[in-house]
Amino acid sequence: MQYETGLFRKFLEKRGLRVTQTRMQIAETVFSTHKHFTPDELAEWVRKKDSSTGRMTVYRTLGLLVESELVEELTLRKGQNLYEHVVGHKHHHHMICLRCGRIQEFSNEALESLPRQVARQKGFTATSHAIKIHGFCKACSPIANGHRGGGEGETVGVASSRAQVGSGEPSET
Amino acid sequence: MQYETGLFRKFLEKRGLRVTQTRMQIAETVFSTHKHFTPDELAEWVRKKDSSTGRMTVYRTLGLLVESELVEELTLRKGQNLYEHVVGHKHHHHMICLRCGRIQEFSNEALESLPRQVARQKGFTATSHAIKIHGFCKACSPIANGHRGGGEGETVGVASSRAQVGSGEPSET
DNA sequence: ACTGGTATTGATACTCAATACCGGGATTAT
DNA sequence: ATAATCCCGGTATTGAGTATCAATACCAGT
Numbered sequence: 001m002q003y004e005t006g007l008f009r010k011f012l013e014k015r016g017l018r019v020t021q022t023r024m025q026i027a028e029t030v031f032s033t034h035k036h037f038t039p040d041e042l043a044e045w046v047r048k049k050d051s052s053t054g055r056m057t058v059y060r061t062l063g064l065l066v067e068s069e070l071v072e073e074l075t076l077r078k079g080q081n082l083y084e085h086v087v088g089h090k091h092h093h094h095m096i097c098l099r100c101g102r103i104q105e106f107s108n109e110a111l112e113s114l115p116r117q118v119a120r121q122k123g124f125t126a127t128s129h130a131i132k133i134h135g136f137c138k139a140c141s142p143i144a145n146g147h148r149g150g151g152e153g154e155t156v157g158v159a160s161s162r163a164q165v166g167s168g169e170p171s172e173t
Numbered sequence: 174m175q176y177e178t179g180l181f182r183k184f185l186e187k188r189g190l191r192v193t194q195t196r197m198q199i200a201e202t203v204f205s206t207h208k209h210f211t212p213d214e215l216a217e218w219v220r221k222k223d224s225s226t227g228r229m230t231v232y233r234t235l236g237l238l239v240e241s242e243l244v245e246e247l248t249l250r251k252g253q254n255l256y257e258h259v260v261g262h263k264h265h266h267h268m269i270c271l272r273c274g275r276i277q278e279f280s281n282e283a284l285e286s287l288p289r290q291v292a293r294q295k296g297f298t299a300t301s302h303a304i305k306i307h308g309f310c311k312a313c314s315p316i317a318n319g320h321r322g323g324g325e326g327e328t329v330g331v332a333s334s335r336a337q338v339g340s341g342e343p344s345e346t
Numbered sequence: 347a348c349t350g351g352t353a354t355t356g357a358t359a360c361t362c363a364a365t366a367c368c369g370g371g372a373t374t375a376t
Numbered sequence: 377a378t379a380a381t382c383c384c385g386g387t388a389t390t391g392a393g394t395a396t397c398a399a400t401a402c403c404a405g406t
Binding site: 075076077078081095097098104106108110111114115116118119122123124125126127128129130131132133134135136137138141 | 248249250251254268270271277279281283284287288289291292295296297298299300301302303304305306307308309310311314
């Protein structure tokens, strides 16, 4: 984590931005967890250390972290963005369970190179890519299959309840 | 298009929902274009035929169209969802230009099967997947490369202006 | 140290997509 | 016809994200 904050410091300096305590504290908080989080969750965590930190500053610093490419923005849900810190991680993608809402990560060699190749064939220079798989996780698959009888137009009644997956403090890996 | 609206009608009947003129008119409008659209854009198009149609109904019918799997919801942008009708199309994915905002489609055989396989290996039953590639389109690549000098921390100043890509009537393919 | 200028911060107000609610109207079954 | 639903559309509400702006913190040069 020392390492990640160091990178962020370097990024700020290179951009001629000030390395303030508030910014570093937000960055530390981000790097102290490997969970996905919303801006407001992050704000809450930060405020446990320094209750005076404003929501705006969290949003702004999060923007800087994304620009520095130390943090990635995930558009997995509808009305809300999730973020995750990506330094020191293997690049990965996400599977979202339609029933319990759990988000699971996975990575695969071929899935890293292929999209870029395909893009290049079309004259498109890829800088990043994201793969999102919807379906049913291990635990929910049997249940979901039980409900779905044959397979005609029966794609109903799923995807409503959302599981609550952790919400307290940020946790180490 | 006759075909697609027929499928929607069947879906409604199977669900015990009424096949109302309003719903069919919204569906027709959706199937009359292959563009991406926001719910409000759709509402505007629909109101050109029947100015009394309410925004709420458009949202609701759009929800039904998604459930029937005739229309897909894309979470490409932040604050706003895009939709596109997918029946009779080859399944495809999207490349989003960071400079001009243009959205380009592509498809690839391997990219269809691979994600599902990988998911299955993890005990996850995939029902759908989406691949999103960010980068620079053919037109913007040279410009972007020109701006980006070497390649250290220089990932700045990009991704701000958004191109306006069509806005009038829905158009045939 | 002091001063002037700039960047940063955080409270408040605002925007806008999406949702909830509710009363009136249409459609079907009895 | 009448009752019971379902459907529709207007309005109000929610909530994430953004803009504004005055106050504050920081820095460089004197």
